[in-house]
Amino acid sequence: MSENKYLSIYNDLLSKIEKGIFKPGMKIPSENQLVEQYETSRETIRKALNLLSEHGYIQKIKGKGSIVLDVRKFDFPISGLISFKELAQKLGKPSRTIVEQLEVMKPDDMLKKHLHVTARDDIWKVVRVREIEGERIILDKDFFNKKFVPFLSKDICERSIYEYLEKELQLKISFAKKEFFVEECTDEDRKYLHVKQYTHVVVVRNYVYLDDASLFQYTESRHRLDKFRFVDFARRIHLH
Structure with missing residues (x-):
């Protein structure tokens, strides 16, 4: 269940980044706020944030939180398999x-x-x-x-x-x-x-x-x- 939970949180945060709710340079809510918002454990939130970081959507900065990066993927169909x-x-x-x-x-x-x-x-x-x-x-x-x-x-x-x-x-x-x-x-x-x-x-x-x-x-x-x-x-x- 926790496996699905962190993926659903990852997908929800990613959707907000892609839709521009969280814009490049913005700080996303803190771990504590996300724990409260998604009613889950800190470990689950960290797993979702780590995945966003690995895929290049955020940069975790010590003492400042997670900053949204400006990574516009797939400008042309070369980075990844896209029609x-x-x-x-x-x-x-x-x-x-x-x-x-x-x-x-x-x-x-x-x-x-x-x-x-x-x-x-x-x-x-x-x-x-x-x-x-x-x-x-x-x-x-x-x-x-x-x-x-x-x-x-x-x-x-x-x-x-x-x-x-x-x-x-x-x-x-x-x-x-x-x-x-x-x-x-x-x-x-x-x-x-x-x-x-x-x-x-x-x-x-x-x-x-x-x-x-x-x-x-x-x-x-x-x-x-x-x-x-x-x-x-x-x-x-x-x-x-």
Whole structure:
């Protein structure tokens, strides 16, 4: 019961931070106040606060209490596994997805290496442009092993592939390996994106795995330089 209690308190406090009830720089109520408010033990409150601290939402300062940190996560779909649809909802800005290409293909040498597939495998290739506030700023090139994703349509790709995979196909998407680098704009970038005066793009490569550790997706996301911001949170672990 106490296990569920501290998680429900954590989620309630997190909700207040995300909704702006507790703003960055604000001090959240003291342990004593929280004990009273949630009618629970100090230990349960401490467990909830420790979890908030570990996830980068608060900083516990001796003698001052817990201060809310300004950690705006998921500015772009790179820090964690998040679909563009989920991202757009978080940003609250007008956005749309334009499907430029949808086809089944045989893997070239690059895909054989990145998706761990053979010449016999069929691969879905999906090229989509992400538009935010009327500007085309992200070019997503997704490759799915057809063994795991037997069917895709333009409608699914415009709405949310992940929503379809998880709700309809019941796939359990678990984790991803990511690589970040900068490279010169290609003709494809200039064709699909509003690159303006920029000569380079930020490239994020994603290798996405299911919960049984099967690699089922390789993605290359190409971001316009001025609109790219990688936000993450890291806390140093002190070894004793």
